[in-house]
Amino acid sequence: MGVYFERAGRENTARVISIVKATVKERGMRHVVVASTYGDTGLLAAEALKGLPVNLVVVTHNVGFKEPGALELTDETRARLESLGAKVYTGTMVMRNLGTALRQKMGFSDQDIIANTLRIFGQGIKVCCEIAMMAADAGLVPPEDVITVAGTGRGADTAAIIKAMPSNMFFDLKVREILVKPKDW
Template sequence: MVKKTITYFEKSGSANTEAVLAVVSERLDEGDIKNVVVASTSGATGGTFAQALGKKTNLVIVSTKPGSKTPGVWEFDLANKKEIERLGGKVIHQSHALSGLEKSFTDRFSGISHSEVLAESLKTLFSPGTKVAVEIAIMALDGGGITQEKTIVVGGTGATGRGADTALVVLPAHTNNFFDLHVLELLAKPYTKD
């Protein structure tokens, strides 16, 4: 039997970023994990993690793809990208693993795809940050940022502002092998879902 500590936040959102960083750093100190994957839309959260962990681990910042909100526009601040890379992190951008192409069919023809049901289930049962963390594990592996080994993934709840409020330890899987993904540990999450 193994006993682990889980950090729970009263509310979701960016106010939890520093506490999540502390939880992730503490878990890294156990020495059995070398990959940390962090969701960051603009690069601000990625920069926070890069300052602390960029030289200590394989830090991969996963951003949304260009065109997520405005066609042809990437929301990631290029100055943040440069700073993250200077600090030892990598930045990748991918189509969202749990929506991507299927979302365009939903938007055009209505209905809902299997991926969207999965995404909504993760958000509803656990938290939006949990959905993001699972999704970026897939995206980082598909994008070549990590190998298929135990990894810490950090997500957030975009509806309440940027930042991090969720951290998991996962065994990642590629998009085409999604059911091989396994959540090994819950490190931190908010009590609320919004």
Template sequence: MEKKIKYFESSGEQNTDELIRLIKSRKEELGIKNIVVASVSGKTALKIADEIPDMNIVNVTHHAGFKEKGKMEIDSEIKKTLEKRGIPTYTSSHALSGVGRGISNKFGGVTPVEVMAETLRMISQGFKVCVEISIMAVDGGFIPTEQEIIAVGGNARGVDTALVITPAHMNSIFDLRIHEIIAMPRP
């Protein structure tokens, strides 16, 4: 089997529009119905909803308190607009840091889950994010475990990495499968 991977010259939100075009054609080729996107503000989720309206979209955000104690980061107007279009926004503890980050923040060192996250970041920030939000969305009950989905993540803002994944729950993480890389940054 031969497949195309788009390598972006640099990481970042400037790749968002092209990535969405690539996702659109790959989901048609594979007949994939579910897409999970990491969109902190909701902006990227809305872009995907505009460009690919025939997919079940799940938007995953940072957990409350990621930036500031008790605060949610998503734009509440965008969240409402997404809801009206049937797109859920899911906010929960991050699967690939979780309580581990609280432990290393307090005592120093590193926890196994943080090593996993950093290993995935060797490929790209977005690669780690795709794996993480797939676990979160499946644990939240938004997507099935036995079907291939498209996961989309990036570097802080916008998106630059998309993967075809069969997700798994947090308690069976090593059952998760990464089937295809649609696009990722090259550096």
């Protein structure tokens, strides 16, 4: 049974990373995928998992998420993550690609149905599913169970074990277990 926080938010980040580290050790998990916009959560995970036999993938926003040509993660932070052994992936976000352009122009997109359905379980669970697909799309994790870490806004408040699959095989992705999430995000 998972852990449930009373509130969503970055104040849960250290506890989430601790739960992830314990799960890696107890279950021999080989892959951890962490959402990290600015790199703070990724750095905490990289420091905590240092020395463990785990493939850490840090997934950022796509370039242009907020403004054309801009990325929130700095080159210095990317270099620091990589020096700690993390792989950093910046690419198209599965639930924010052409569908977002359609929604902005036409008012609706099919991707909204999937994203909003996943949000029923929390913003973090939606992002956990998304980053598992992104890492699989990039070939950074195999189609097997991985630990995913995400949050509501900044920091982390959610972790889940997900069978990662590429985005074109979305319906084969499986949320195996929710390790931790907010009760009400």
